[in-house]
Amino acid sequence: MKKGLILLLGVLLLAGCGGGKKVYRLDPETQTDLSGRWNDTDARLVAQEMITDCVARAWITDFAARAGKVPVVTVGTIRNMSSEHIDTETFTTDFERELINAGKVRFVASRDQRQEIRDERFEQQDFASKETMKQIRNETGADFILLGSIKTIADEAEGTKVMYYQTDLEMIDIETTEKVWIGTKKIKKEISKSKTKW
Amino acid sequence: MVDFRSDKKFGIKAVSIMPLLCLWFMAGCGMVATQKGFYTPITAELQQGNYQNAAQALEKARKKFGGKDRFVYFLDAGLAWHYAGQLDTSTARLHDAEEAADELFTKSISRAALSLVLNDNVLEYAGEDYEILYANLFKSLNFVNQNNHEAAFVEIRRANEKLNLLEDKYRKAADEFNSKAKEDKGHPRVEYKAEKVRFNNDAFARYLSMHMYAADGRWDDARIDREWLERAFAEQPHIYDFEMPLVTYLPSDRSKVILSVVGLAGLAPVKEALELRIRTDSELDLVQVLYIGPSGQETEYFHFPLAVDDDIYLDLAVPQFVDRPHQVAAIKVLADGIPMGSLHLIEKVGMVARETFNAKKSLIYLRMAIRTLTKGVAAYKKKEEVKDEGLGGWLKKAAIDAVYDISENADLRCSRLLPGEVYVGDFELAPGTYDLAVQFLDGSGRVIRTQTFPQYKVLEKGLNLVEAFALE
Numbered sequence: 013m014k015k016g017l018i019l020l021l022g023v024l025l026l027a028g029c030g031g032g033k034k035v036y037r038l039d040p041e042t043q044t045d046l047s048g049r050w051n052d053t054d055a056r057l058v059a060q061e062m063i064t065d066c067v068a069r070a071w072i073t074d075f076a077a078r079a080g081k082v083p084v085v086t087v088g089t090i091r092n093m094s095s096e097h098i099d100t101e102t103f104t105t106d107f108e109r110e111l112i113n114a115g116k117v118r119f120v121a122s123r124d125q126r127q128e129i130r131d132e133r134f135e136q137q138d139f140a141s142k143e144t145m146k147q148i149r150n151e152t153g154a155d156f157i158l159l160g161s162i163k164t165i166a167d168e169a170e171g172t173k174v175m176y177y178q179t180d181l182e183m184i185d186i187e188t189t190e191k192v193w194i195g196t197k198k199i200k201k202e203i204s205k206s207k208t209k210w
Numbered sequence: 211m212v213d214f215r216s217d218k219k220f221g222i223k224a225v226s227i228m229p230l231l232c233l234w235f236m237a238g239c240g241m242v243a244t245q246k247g248f249y250t251p252i253t254a255e256l257q258q259g260n261y262q263n264a265a266q267a268l269e270k271a272r273k274k275f276g277g278k279d280r281f282v283y284f285l286d287a288g289l290a291w292h293y294a295g296q297l298d299t300s301t302a303r304l305h306d307a308e309e310a311a312d313e314l315f316t317k318s319i320s321r322a323a324l325s326l327v328l329n330d331n332v333l334e335y336a337g338e339d340y341e342i343l344y345a346n347l348f349k350s351l352n353f354v355n356q357n358n359h360e361a362a363f364v365e366i367r368r369a370n371e372k373l374n375l376l377e378d379k380y381r382k383a384a385d386e387f388n389s390k391a392k393e394d395k396g397h398p399r400v401e402y403k404a405e406k407v408r409f410n411n412d413a414f415a416r417y418l419s420m421h422m423y424a425a426d427g428r429w430d431d432a433r434i435d436r437e438w439l440e441r442a443f444a445e446q447p448h449i450y451d452f453e454m455p456l457v458t459y460l461p462s463d464r465s466k467v468i469l470s471v472v473g474l475a476g477l478a479p480v481k482e483a484l485e486l487r488i489r490t491d492s493e494l495d496l497v498q499v500l501y502i503g504p505s506g507q508e509t510e511y512f513h514f515p516l517a518v519d520d521d522i523y524l525d526l527a528v529p530q531f532v533d534r535p536h537q538v539a540a541i542k543v544l545a546d547g548i549p550m551g552s553l554h555l556i557e558k559v560g561m562v563a564r565e566t567f568n569a570k571k572s573l574i575y576l577r578m579a580i581r582t583l584t585k586g587v588a589a590y591k592k593k594e595e596v597k598d599e600g601l602g603g604w605l606k607k608a609a610i611d612a613v614y615d616i617s618e619n620a621d622l623r624c625s626r627l628l629p630g631e632v633y634v635g636d637f638e639l640a641p642g643t644y645d646l647a648v649q650f651l652d653g654s655g656r657v658i659r660t661q662t663f664p665q666y667k668v669l670e671k672g673l674n675l676v677e678a679f680a681l682e
Contacts, residue, residue, distance in 0.1 A: 047309075047312075091360065092360050092361075093363075094364065094367070095368045095371055096364065097361060097364050168371075169375075171315065205316055206316045207315075207317060208317055208318075208319050209316050209317070209318055209319065210319055210320055
């Protein structure tokens with residue numbers, strides 16, 4: 013009886029035990045998978061593959077040869093059609109940065125950003141000095157728009173879940189609606205959950 | 211201070227009192243008994259329409275849930291904040307509920323061991339499937355109310371993924387029980403046959419999804435969801451035992467658009483203890499679980515064969531769902547004071563709850579009966595060992611009974627703030643701005659609550675969805 017009681021109390025204590033909080037700084041390039049959901053590693057993988065593919069394709073050089081300038085691109089809607097809340101800006105920003113830095117493409121602000129900038133410009137017409145006021149109707153029109161989507165397929169059984177993510181990006185000529193580049197990145201993850209713990 | 215060790219007069223050793231004190235302490239902190247009394251004022255506030263007070267009261271009661279019951283806290287807090295209109299807080303809590311359910315998939319061995327000697331209340335509560343499903347649906351409604359349709363859609367997809375997993379999950383649970391029962395020679399050999407989950411399609415989820423696709427201009431997807439909705443009713447008459455409401459995502463008059471109205475009425479059934487009695491028959495080697503009626507008559511609930519040495523009676527409390535009737539008999543919608551029509555029932559949350567609970571109910575009941583029997587027989591034998599016929603002996607026996615009684619509690623944990631019924635209606639309106647009103651009427655036609663949406667903009671393109679509730 014006594015041993016049983018001690019054992020019972022021991023188990024109770026163990027059940028109630030918890031650890032303190034610890035914080036470590038990690039290299040942003042480190043692959044971290046905690047919950048199994050879409051994370052920074054997935055966003056980085058998508059951005060890397062899409063950038064490499066997009067830059068290597070002929071649409072940039074074809075446009076430059078035809079128009080005599082580097083293409084101007086705006087980022088349109090990257091639709092989240094998955095079963096996870098995914099911030100698509102994490103990889104579209106990488107995408108913009110790499111293409112701008114490579115000097116192959118120029119980017120203009122996206123629709124939401126443009127609206128904010130226009131509001132600022134309109135305010136300048138009333139409140140800024142003539143010397144510093146920016147002109148209206150002087151924006152750079154984009155030649156191409158980047159549209160895309162993320163879709164997921166989930167399968168789960170017995171504590172193991174397989175998530176399949178497909179990210180599709182399309183570069184579309186705004187004047188002709190011609191699709192000049194399509195990039196696809198597929199990621200498949202297996203997430204196992206332990207059935208037991210102490 | 212009383213020193214139990216030196217209390218020779220009654221012959222009670224500290225070791226006999228300690229488990230009793232431990233159990234009393236554990237019962238007080240919700241370790242061996244479900245704490246639910248504090249919900250009474252919270253549900254009363256909700257039923258009076260004081261949603262903010264209810265949400266704040268629930269937050270104040272946060273500590274009562276502890277870590278093992280955090281899923282219930284997160285879900286109910288998410289629901290309370292939803293009713294209070296604090297949608298970001300609601301979404302955060304509901305997200306935490308879903309996370310907790312996911313984390314609690316991993317079962318604690320130490321708690322499982324404890325539950326063998328105590329009861330299921332010591333286990334971490336990972337939520338019933340319908341509760342996790344409704345966490346997604348309410349998150350979706352939060353996002354709809356915030357005009358974030360993409361995020362609302364994500365939640366609908368998550369809900370649909372969960373529905374697809376239900377059937378497989380319960381078949382697996384039964385297989386595990388049977389294989390463990392065969393391995394464990396100390397336990398009675400009782401075969402358990404899985405009850406099929408007959409719920410894998412949720413009409414309300416399909417309704418929301420249908421309108422979201424339609425608002426997005428994805429007509430084929432909207433049509434498919436409409437077909438799934440019809441199938442939910444056709445293939446699950448045990449859940450949808452009423453006529454399917456007339457729903458549409460396409461207006462008959464192309465100059466008009468659809469205004470969808472969702473009405474939530476009452477509160478869903480909750481788990482309460484059903485008092486049963488176990489009777490062992492040593493001649494027949496049989497264990498009977500009996501229901502004791504109001505006038506004391508015994509009716510067999512179920513039985514199983516088991517070799518037993520003694521004929522004894524034991525009390526057993528098992529969880530069962532109990533309805534919480536509401537006053538709402540009809541819900542009417544008015545636009546600029548003009549009656550548009552009534553809402554129609556699309557979901558009885560209690561039916562969904564019962565169906566998913568029923569799939570594992572027999573497993574829970576059987577496990578509880580075996581545990582009660584094991585503990586009861588041990589207590590019976592322990593009492594027989596007590597030789598002292600005096601007060602000391604009586605106290606020892608009383609202590610044994612108390613330890614047994616306190617440790618025997620049904621696991622009654624469940625969400626207590628889910629709505630009871632969901633009503634929907636789709637109305638054709640010309641795009642424009644309207645003063646909308648949703649009236650909840652009781653059985654005598656008296657308006658018991660009116661929720662207004664002044665200057666509501668019915669969009670030409672996009673989702674026009676209004677949600678109202680009366681939890682009386």
